[in-house]
Amino acid sequence: MTNTTCYHCGDECGRHGVQFDDKDFCCNGCKTVYEIFTSNGLSTYYDIEAKAGNSPKEVRSKYDFLDNQEIVEQLVEFNEEGMQVVSLSIPSIHCSSCIWVLENLNRLHPSITASQVDFPKKTIRATYKTDGFSLKALVLLLGSIGYEPNISLESYTKKENEVDRSLIYKLGVAGFAFGNVMLLSFPEYFEVQEFWLDQYKWVFRWLMFAFSLPVVFYAAQDYFTSAYKGLRSKLLNIDVPIALGVLTLFVRSTIDIIFDLGSGFFDSLTGLVFFLLLGKFFQQKTYAYLSFERDYKSYFPIAVTRLNKDGKEENIQIYKIETGDRILIRSQEIIPVDCVLIKGTAEVDYSFVTGESQAIFKESGDKLFAGGKQLSGVLEVEVLKSVSQSYLTQLWGNSVFSKDKASQFQTITDSIGKRFTIAVLSIALLATTFWLFYDSRLALNVFTAVLIIACPCAIALAAPFTLGNMLRIFGKHKFYLKNTNALERLSKIDTAIFDKTGTLTTNQKDAIFYEGMELSEAETALLKTTLRASNHPLSRSLYDILKSNAIMTLDEFQEHTGKGIEGRANEHSIKVGSAAYVGGETSSSVANTEVYVSSDEDVKGRFVFKNKYREGVKEVFEHLGSQMELGILSGDNDGERAQLQDILPAKTEMLFNQKPENKLEYIKELQQSHKVLMVGDGLNDAGALAQSDVGVAVSENVNVFSPACDGILDASNFTKLPIFLELSKKSMKVIKMSFLFSLCYNLVGLYFAVTGQLQPVIAAILMPLSSISIVVFTTLCTNYLGKRLK
Structure with missing residues (x-):
């Protein structure tokens, strides 16, 4: 009888095997899983990877x-x-x-x-x-x-990230075997012929073979697994040449000792795997350091309003929230922590967490979960857990709502790595074919040395280490990008579009004047309470200048994006927003931004904002204007067109009175011929941020966290935006320099390998050294570039 293997998990079926649908299964459990998959249209599972299943256990x-x-x-x-x-x-x-x-x-x-x-x-x-x-x-x-x-x-x-020690174990096994094989090879190195030939030759050779077994089948298994899966998926990954080199050395060495042709290349084999793993360990440690630095520094630069013991409001960094604190959650804000609702009526959208956009209503005493977005009105909540940064990061990358820009963008490594691997395999085969006819004794050495010395590891490392270190540097200067792919996309930008209010202007230094009928104390209190619930920069500016009044509880609050807000309490209403929304008449000579106010549908007057632009805005646009096309998309009127014309380059396109959907469509149209950067405040610009090639939200002192964006820039570093863009482009030059550096190394190495002058063990030492040199080179270059930000 021949042993059959299970169609589902690959284990031997044995005498208790089960047959079903012309297939063999080791048990009824695997057969049941097969039935579940096929009856639910999941049979493609077996096409992706045969016998990859796990035998189910009874766990009820x-x-x-x-x-x-x-x-x-x-x-x-x-x-x-x-x-x-x-x-x-x-x-x-x-x-x-x-x-x-x-x-x-x-x-x-x-x-x-x-x-x-x-x-x-x-x-x-x-x-x-x-x-x-x-x-x-x-x-x-x-x-x-x-x-x-x-x-x-x-x-x-416990802490989430347990250390994976498997690489350390494999490195230990390979190092132990390498040292022993080198010792066992000494008699041959020193040509101790009498000792070698007469007594211990076979013992030493088979001991070397025995030491090589755990190296090939345990320490090097990741390379074989990766290469096999790549070939199964019709992909040539960087582990294919490595696996071929190891396998060739092992087979040839085994044949040599079986037929007494020599001692083989077990020293080269074990040394190759040891130095490969040593390089991999160094890479892992270095990259883990970069990732840790970025994680530690990448607190989203969003502030929340905390109520102190005297009931006064203060803006604090989000990670300073502690259990028991009372904080305010305004309209359109993300709830950053698990908390209990104290005041207000919650209308929460949990689509960032679950993908379900159905609003959930909560009342005082109910629990609210982190990740929800308050849709209308202001809430006072008590914190149950301090903020989990990893949880906010998870929200930012949630595939439920994020547009997958990365899948539509081919990275520089993807475009070069595959061609490199094909070239290496071609050179190895051609060189080996030549030496088989010229001097067959060197053919194997040449084949193995070419595969090892020309390993594309250095190329594969250049991009992640360069971009990873640049992310860390950006984070230290309060510019937080989602991932390395976003940084690579940023380097391709040729057009930058800006929102005006809250992006180019600051709500810290607005000059605001009121024109119209005086508001009563009750109307002012209702106005301030309504403004308190809104997150729009103009609302925040108005809220801060109004005199302290008794804060009341709103019966109803509505925010109409791009138009205005409305609050109701005790059968009275207040509206704040554009003239068209409130019902007022627009001034014929508008020179500034205006916000109209009506009480019980009776227009009372307007607040005139003389916007204060951020310091250095003119220099920012002068710098950017020399490199790319610029544009302004504003939801406000064109009252400040003349002022903006003084700041902006001459040919800058400016569009006013733009609704959120208008901004999105404009960006989409631009993308037909340009790579577009959208810079907004994260509130009315969410659609445009998501649509653009790279969306950056500028954060000041309110919670503007928008999962639709690719990066968050602290407003205090807005003037450094041109430098960030410049460094992203220079990062790509560093990567290309690394590729060139690696290519030169490979060409020199390939010359010695192809001509038969390079032993595999020497190649094995040089290969991880090349990888380490790439890491050092990219780190030094990016650190040098990062000094521009200081």
């Missing part, structure tokens, strides 16, 4: 503790209005097919609305409806298809 009773709602409350991230979000650790995630099936869970159960896999952390974040479904049902479903979660309440109180 094991998770009975999930019937306890108190435990569930501790595990879920979000639990509101029949919707829960949870992150689970799935240790058995191991390949592309795992990712595929876990991100298609909604096809296995209709209650699951979304699932997203974090492959490096081996976690899944699932969003599901609790009507007829639960966390326990989700866990049992995952277990039934072979992806049993690892749930431990204790683990939720």
